[in-house]
Structures are given as structure tokens and as C-alpha cells.
Amino acid sequence: MPRPRGLDGSCPCEEIIESRWLEITESRGIIPCEEKIPETPARHLVTNPGHRQVKNPENNSNNNKNNNNNNNQTAATAKPQAGRSPSNLDSESTEEPTPVPTPVKEGSEGKATSTNEFVSWVFSPTSPEQEEEQATDDVEAQAQSTEALRRLTEKARAKLEQPEDEIPAREITTSVVVPRIFNINTLEQHFSAQVNITMVWPLPVNESESAPEPANDDGDWIPVWTPKYRFRHLLEEKYGFAHYSTRWQGGQRWIVAESEHLVVISEALELGDFPVDCQDLNLQILSLIPTTWAVWKEPEDSELIQLDMHHCLLNDFDFVKECPFTFRLYASEHEARTASRIDVKIKLARKSFYYILNVAGMVFIIASFSVASFAIHPAAIKERLATDFQLVLTCVTLKLLLGQMLPPLSYITLLDFYVISGFMFVAGMTVTHTIVPMWYVSKKDVSAVTLSPLSFLEEAAFVNDDGSNFRVCISCWMAFNVMFVLYAKRKAHSVYSKFVAEALAEQKFH
Structure with missing residues (x-):
């Protein structure tokens, strides 16, 4: 098949091959020849040796037809050069080129040989079998990717369309x-x-x-x-x-x-x-x-x-x-x-031992100290009230300390009940030490502006009644503590037994 040429009769492939040849020879130190590089029949021109261009064999027939049409049109419109005719151009294009020796420098024979091998490799034609095999591989790879995409799409669509109750x-x-x-x-x-x-x-x-x-x-x-x-x-x-x-x-x-x-x-x-x-x-x-x-x-x-x-x-x-x-x-x-x-x-x-010892025990001792004020003469109201008020303030301090052990509650705990009971006992003793003497001693007898009398006819009865008051108060306080201890022990046993029974029933049920 004749090689296509330009309007001036030159072949565009020759210019590309010549420029490529000059680049290779200059890089390898080869002296370029004055004559042009002979034409080499090349099926494809590859500029990068690492990537060879492969054409689809299905399009070869169409490309050949287009090349023939272009050749005929170019040959018809081209002007004949001096000493050459269009018929000579066709005949020259079909002749096999004669290799022209290239002069090289001394000691560069190996470089020239390797350059020729490189040029022959670059412009080596690709066989139709290789093109057909490459095209077949491309078609199979595309078919496999299409099939995989189709399966994934169907799987996703089936999962979306599946009812929620049926999804395991x-x-x-x-x-x-x-x-x-x-x-x-x-x-x-x-x-x-x-x-x-x-x-x-x-x-x-x-x-x-x-x-x-x-x-x-x-x-x-x-x-x-x-x-x-x-x-x-x-x-x-x-x-x-x-x-x-x-x-x-x-x-x-x-x-x-x-x-x-x-x-x-x-x-x-x-x-x-x-x-x-x-x-x-x-x-x-x-x-x-x-x-x-x-x-x-x-x-x-x-x-x-x-x-x-x-x-x-x-x-x-x-x-x-x-x-x-x-x-x-x-x-x-x-x-x-x-x-x-x-x-x-x-x-x-x-x-509970810590709280019984440090809270209930202290309240019991402080409240019991209020009974010690009976050792003072019942007519010495000032001295008795001073002792009682000090004990009341001590009970209030213990109640504040107990408040730091528990969060704010809307109900009274068992320990709160005992602390309040001790506080009420001390308050009751204070009231007793104030009211009972008023039955026997008037304010004139203990006036702050006159001297106290040297004798008092009802003093013996007054002292006896104060002693009876002491025995009643101490008996009530001790009885209350005994009853509270018994109640607390029974309450603790009842709470623990009920709690264990509920726990065992709960575990057995589950």
C-alpha cells in the first residue's frame, strides 16, 4: 500500500522518524549523517517504549479504507516535483528502502548498534494475533466488571425491598x-x-x-x-x-x-x-x-x-x-x-455499728448528763438551767453532724427518731427544772433586790419532791432506751429477712 504524502510530496512519517533519530543520536554521542534515515515500514509509531499502542482489530478495515481514500485524494491534488511524476511517487513508495551506513565516532560502535536495536524495537509492528488477543481480554474484563456490578445492585435492591420483619x-x-x-x-x-x-x-x-x-x-x-x-x-x-x-x-x-x-x-x-x-x-x-x-x-x-x-x-x-x-x-x-x-x-x-456507736451512743450519754443537774439544789434554778441549755446546744450540734451523713429527706429515719428523742428528753428536763421549783418558791423568796430568807419551812418537802422527779425522769429515760434497742434489733432482723426473701424470689423468678 502506498505511503501517504503531503502536498509537497514529502512523507510526514519521515520527518517524525528523522527528528526522533536525531534525539537518540545526540543523547548517545553519535555523529549524525548528512543523509536522511531510510524509510522503515512501521505499523505504529510509539513515542514511549514502556507503553505500546494497540489498535482494535475491528477498526483495522475502516482505517485502511480511510487511508486509501486519503492517499488517492493526496496524490490527485499534489503537484509533481521536478524530475518526478505522480506515477514515480507511487513506484518509489512501494520499493524497499536501501539501508544507508551511518558514520560514527571512534569507540562508539557499540552505541550505534544499541541505537539501531532500540529504533528497530520502537518501530516493530504488532501482529494481528496480539491485537486480537488484547481486544478479547478487554472485552472479557469489561463483561466481568459489568456482571459484578449487576450482582451488587440486585443484592442491595433485594435487601431494601425485604420487609423489616423478615430480616434476621x-x-x-x-x-x-x-x-x-x-x-x-x-x-x-x-x-x-x-x-x-x-x-x-x-x-x-x-x-x-x-x-x-x-x-x-x-x-x-x-x-x-x-x-x-x-x-x-x-x-x-x-x-x-x-x-x-x-x-x-x-x-x-x-x-x-x-x-x-x-x-x-x-x-x-x-x-x-x-x-x-x-x-x-x-x-x-x-x-x-x-x-x-x-x-x-x-x-x-x-x-x-x-x-x-x-x-x-x-x-x-x-x-x-x-x-x-x-x-x-x-x-x-x-x-x-x-x-x-x-x-x-x-x-x-x-x-450499723458505726452509727450506733458514734451517733446514738453520744446522744445517750449527753441526754443522760441532764439527769446530773439534779445534784444541784432545786432552788438554784439559775445553775440548773445553765447546765440544761449547754446540753441542749450539744444535742443540736450532733443533729447537724447527722445531717451531713444523710441527704435531705422528706421523712424521718430510725436514727433521726432516736436523736430527736434524746433532744426532747433534755428539753423536758429543762422544763422540769423550771416549773417544779415554782410550786414551792415564789419570786419574792428568790428576789434579786432583797436578801434571800435564812430558812424555808417547806424546804424538806421541796427536796423530797425534786428527788421523786429525778427518779421518774431517769426511769423514763432508761425505759425508753431499752425499748428502742429492742425495737431497733427487731426492725433490723425484719428488714434483713424481708430483703433476702425478696432477693431469692427475684432470682428464682428470673
């Missing part, structure tokens, strides 16, 4: 370990706890979830989907950490989420029986994902709840030996949705 929920095996409970604050009504939660669910077999092998896991992997939950009545989370890993079990791969939390939980305490009360510390974990998507279940090979009682600092509490805690795993309705929930109730009984 993830089953998450959940276990909770409470290694430590501490800082139970009765005044501020909160407690601190360390909670470790372990959740296990199967690794989804799809393109969206992939995990490294256990041997290659560096600890930084986080799954695409993770369970979400929160602690109810949470005041503060001082520390939180989660670690994700995988393991093989039963021929299936599972995702294991291990989280550790240090939380401060608010707890409304029932202090009506203080200091012989029993309390429930509620630790409630609520799932944020509805049960239609994720359901918590108990593990088969371990306990749902574990409590380490040896590392707990309970202050003035102690665990109920018969039932240290109860738990329940169920689906609860919260905020117009149903979600999994775990309730853990830690059963505690207060140690």
Missing part, C-alpha cells in the same frame, strides 16, 4: 463481669463501679466486613458494625476502652468485643430504716439497637453476670451472704422501641 436479627452473646464496686456515697447517693462487658457475634461473610487473622491482628482493627449500648442513670464515665478481635469456634469465625468501663452511677437510696437498712445498687445496661436488628443472649459455657466480691470496697456496707446479686436479661420498651437490657441488682446490708 444478629444474636450477640453477652456476658458482664463486675470486678470492683467502691465509693458508695450515701450523702450524694451514687456509687462507682468497674464493668467489663464481652460481646461475641458471628463475622458476616460479605465484602463489607473483613478481619485480619488472629495471628496477624495488631489490636487496631475495628469492625464496620459494632453493638451500641449505654448505662442508665450514668453520672460520669471516668474511663472507657474497647478491643476487638476474632476467633474460630465450631468451624465459624466470631468477632469478640471486650470493653472496660469505669462509671459513676446515680442511685436513689431508701433510708427509712437507716442505719439498719438494706440497699439495691442497680447496674442497668440498655442496648441502643432495637431487637429487630440485634438481640442479646446468655452465653452457654459461662455465667451471664460475675461479681468479684473480694476486691470491692463497700465502705459501711456488706454483701448479703444469701444472695449477693440478682440479674435479668430481657427485652424492654424504652423511648417507643424495644431493645435488649441487662439489669444487675447488687444486694447490700449496712453495717
